[in-house]
Amino acid sequence: MQTVTSADGTTIAYDRVGEGTAGTVILIGGAFSYRAFPTMVELAQTLADDYALTVLNYDRRGRGDSTDSPGVYDAANEVADIAALAEAAGGKVALFGWSSGAVLALLAARSVPGVTEVVAFEPPFVVDTKGHVPPKDLDAKLHPMIAAGDRGKTVRYYMTKAMGMPSLMVAAMRVTPFWKTLTATSNSTAHDWAVMKPYMRGKKLDPADWQGVEVPVLVLAGDRTAPLLIKGSKAAAQVLPNAEFAELTGVSHNPKISILAPAVGEFLTRTG
Known part of the structure; x- marks a missing residue:
């Protein structure tokens, strides 16, 4: 490194x-x-x-x-x-x-x-607007989740609201080993949204x-x-x-x- x-x-x-x-x-x-x-x-x-x-x-x-x-x-x-x-x-x-x-x-x-x-x-x-369009206030809800340290909630919110993934698919991920990886990087989603919002x-x-x-x-x-x-x-x-x-x-x-x-x-x- x-x-x-x-x-x-x-x-x-x-x-x-x-x-x-x-x-x-x-x-x-x-x-x-x-x-x-x-x-x-x-x-x-x-x-x-x-x-x-x-x-x-x-x-x-x-x-x-x-x-x-x-x-x-x-x-x-x-x-x-x-x-x-x-x-x-x-x-x-x-x-x-x-x-x-x-x-x-x-x-x-x-x-x-x-x-x-x-x-x-x-x-x-x-x-x-034919497919998923993220909510306009996404960052207003995402940032407090990150500040509160609620990593699991952050992953679920970003995947469903920003990325448009089905909630059932995200729920299924919670029982996989990959969920730990997702939560470890969840705080960085605010940087992704800063790039993608416009x-x-x-x-x-x-x-x-x-x-x-x-x-x-x-x-x-x-x-x-x-x-x-x-x-x-x-x-x-x-x-x-x-x-x-x-x-x-x-x-x-x-x-x-x-x-x-x-x-x-x-x-x-x-x-x-």
């Missing part, structure tokens, strides 16, 4: 995987994800082994071995975390983001110096918000994922100035790395 200090003094922990010759990529997880999450570990190792990439796999603030900024939830702080990691990596990096991490990667690409490419896997933009209102994406993302972007979605995620991913590719969209066969929001990694690795290492 290595660490960097972000602009506001928050410590960000990360693992450096590989010392490849094809460049560096920072992996940015989504809600409840963390650097030791098996999917992130497998993706990091595969990109290092098969594509000669140096991979920085980090804990977003409030998770794992990174510290937090309790009560202060601003997407700009997470962008600053990525900037600190990019500087530690030598100043030239690609970004891979999963779910809310994909949106965070796109936000970072607008302002972090040295970002070369972005791969955005299933950014959860909510671009119409873009889950059921309105079309505004191209003006994304004109600053000038680097090449690959937006990915699986054909077995929720229709809302496919719709949001396609909408992102349409408004980004230099983006392409690809659908991955046999992939859901919990991706198979054997299918996801080649799409990511080939995009990040292609020339011309």
